[in-house]
Amino acid sequence: MTRASLDKQPHEVAAMFDDVAAKYDITNDVISLGQARRWRKDVARAVAARPGEKVLDLAAGTGTSSLSFSADGAYVVPCDFSLGMLREGKKRHPWMPLTAGDATRLPFADGVFDAVTISYGLRNVHDTDAALREMLRVTRPGGRVVICEFSHPTWAPFRTVYSEYLMRALPPIARTVCSNPDAYVYLAESIPTWPDQPALAARLQRAGWSKVAWRNLAGGIVALHRGVKPAG
Structure with missing residues (x-):
C-alpha cells in the first residue's frame, strides 16, 4: 500500500498497522534507540494500576503495553482497531482479552x-476530540486517563536535531527492520503536526477531564498527559 495520508483515514491507518504487526515491537525498540521500554515503565507508573482494577489499554497493538498492568494485578483489556495487530497479539498472549474497537x-x-x-495511538485517530470524550465516557467517576504520545522537544536546538532524525535517519533505519517502511515515514510526518503539550492538555479539558497535567520524557520527545474524570 502507499503511505497513508495525514488525513488519518481509519481504513488506511488500520491497514498500515496490519502490515507491520509481526515486527512492530522490535521496530519500536530500534527506532526509539531503546527508549520505548523505559517509556512503557513510565506509563505503568503513571497509571498506577491496583489489584482488582479494570484498565482499558487503547491502541494496545500486540498487547505488549498491557503486560505491566496485568502484572500489577489489574484486569486489563487491550483494544486496537488493527486486526493484524490483534491476531499477532493473540499468538503471543492467548490469555489476554484482546478486543477490536475504534477509539x-x-x-x-x-x-x-x-x-x-x-x-x-491518539495522534493516529481520525477524530481526536471524539476519542477523548469516549475515553471519558467509559471511565468511572474519579477514574483516570494517561496518554503517552510523541510530542515537541522543549529545547529549540534539540528540537532541530530531533526533526532531522525523524525525517532523515528514521526512514533508512525502518527499511532495515520493517516490511513496510512507508508506515514509519507516515508516523514520522505525523509527529510535527501533532498539538504540543499545552494544546493537548487544553483538548483534554474541553473533553471534560479535570486535574489535567503533563510530564515531559526525554526532553519532550514524549509527553505523559494525565487527567481525572470528575466525580458525580
Missing part, C-alpha cells in the same frame, strides 16, 4: 474502567 466509538458501557490509557 471514537468504543464497544464498552459507560463508567466501567478505573483507568484508560493510550500510548502512541
Whole structure:
C-alpha cells in the first residue's frame, strides 16, 4: 500500500498497522534507540494500576503495553482497531482479552474502567476530540486517563536535531527492520503536526477531564498527559 495520508483515514491507518504487526515491537525498540521500554515503565507508573482494577489499554497493538498492568494485578483489556495487530497479539498472549474497537466509538458501557490509557495511538485517530470524550465516557467517576504520545522537544536546538532524525535517519533505519517502511515515514510526518503539550492538555479539558497535567520524557520527545474524570 502507499503511505497513508495525514488525513488519518481509519481504513488506511488500520491497514498500515496490519502490515507491520509481526515486527512492530522490535521496530519500536530500534527506532526509539531503546527508549520505548523505559517509556512503557513510565506509563505503568503513571497509571498506577491496583489489584482488582479494570484498565482499558487503547491502541494496545500486540498487547505488549498491557503486560505491566496485568502484572500489577489489574484486569486489563487491550483494544486496537488493527486486526493484524490483534491476531499477532493473540499468538503471543492467548490469555489476554484482546478486543477490536475504534477509539471514537468504543464497544464498552459507560463508567466501567478505573483507568484508560493510550500510548502512541491518539495522534493516529481520525477524530481526536471524539476519542477523548469516549475515553471519558467509559471511565468511572474519579477514574483516570494517561496518554503517552510523541510530542515537541522543549529545547529549540534539540528540537532541530530531533526533526532531522525523524525525517532523515528514521526512514533508512525502518527499511532495515520493517516490511513496510512507508508506515514509519507516515508516523514520522505525523509527529510535527501533532498539538504540543499545552494544546493537548487544553483538548483534554474541553473533553471534560479535570486535574489535567503533563510530564515531559526525554526532553519532550514524549509527553505523559494525565487527567481525572470528575466525580458525580
